Amino acid sequence: MKENTMKKLVSLIAVIAATTMFLITDVYAAMNQYKAGDIIIENPWARATMSSAQTAAAFLTIKNNGSTPDRIVALQSPISQKTEIHQSFMEGDMMRMRPVGVLELAPGEVTMLKPGSYHVMFMGLKFPLAIGETFPLRVKFEKSGEVEVIVKIMKAGARGGMNMDNMNHAN
Amino acid sequence: MKRQHFYIVLILFVSITVTVAIGTDSFNLTNETGAKTASTSSSATVEIGGPFTLVDHNGKTVTDADFEGRYKLIFFGYTSCPDVCPTALGGVSEMLDIIGKKSEQIVPLFISVDTKRDTVDVLQEYVTNFHPQIVGLTGSVEQITAVTKAYRSYFTINDDGDSNGDYYSVSHSSYLYLMGPDGKFITAYGHNRPPEDMAKSISEVLS
C-alpha cells in the first residue's frame, strides 16, 4: 500500500514537473525571451525603415545568468550583408557611432542594447523593414553557443521601453 | 490520502512561485530602460538661430520667413541615422500628439546634414513616416553649412562606410532647439528627452 502511494506520488511529481516546464517555456515565449546556455536574450525589436534604407538597428536585452564572463563574437541576419554591434556615444557636442568588435557579458550582468547606447547595426540592408513584421537574427556567443531570435519591427519612431504596444500605431 | 493532498498543494505552490519569479525577473529586466538626459542649459548670451534658405520635403525653396509667427522645434540629423534621429523624431511625434490641437502652433523642422543621400524624395518618405506635422529640410552644402553655423550645431560626414560609400555614418549635434514665433531662441532639449516631459515644457511656452 505504501509503495503504491509512493508510485502515485512519483508520477504526480512527474506530471507537475512537466506542467511547470511547459509553463516556464510558455512564459519565456510570452515574454519574448530566448536562451543559449546561461544567457537570456529578451525582447528584440527594430524600427521600420524607409524603402531606400541601407541601414537599420535592432535593440535587445541580454542577461548573463552564468558565473563566468561570456561575449558576443558574431551576429548574422538574412536582412543585411553585414551585422555588427555598434555604440552611439556623445563626443563633445556631437552624437557619434562606433563599431564594437566583441560585446563583453559579465556574469550576473544585464546588458541593454537600447537607443542612445549599444545597438545591433545592419549594413547593406537587402530589403526595407516593414512595421508589424519580424525577421531572424542569429547571435553567437564565445562560450554559450548560439541562438536565433525573432526581431519584431515597430513603427519608425518607436523608442523602446515597456510600452511595446507602440508597435500597432503606424503614425 | 491527506498527505497526498498536501504534496499536490505544495508542488503546485512551488511551480506557481517559480513561474511568477521568472515573470517578475523579466519584468525588472525590461523596466530598466531609458536613461534620462537633461535638457541643455544653453547660456543666454550666445545668439542661436538666424535666417536660412533651404528646400523642404516637397521640393519648395523656403526661408525662415516662411515659418514666422509659429514656434519652431529644430533638429539636425540624417535619414540613414539608425539610432539618435529616429529616437528624436519619435519623441517629437509623441510630444505633438500629447499636446494635441495646440501643437499646431509648432513646426518641427528636421534639417538634414547629409546632402548627398537625403534628396527631397528621401526626406519626404522619411518625415511622413513619423508625423504629418514634421517638415524635412535639405539644401546645398553651402546652405546646410550656413544654417548649422547659425544654430551652433556641428556635423561630420564620416569615412566609415563600405567601398561604394553607401552606408557611411554622420556625426551630428543632437539638440532640439525651440525657437519662438519671432525667431528667437527659447530653449533646447536633449534628443532623448521623454516626450511627456517635452510636452509639458513646451505647453507652458505656447499661448
Ligand SMILES: [Cu+2]
Ligand atoms: Cu550604428
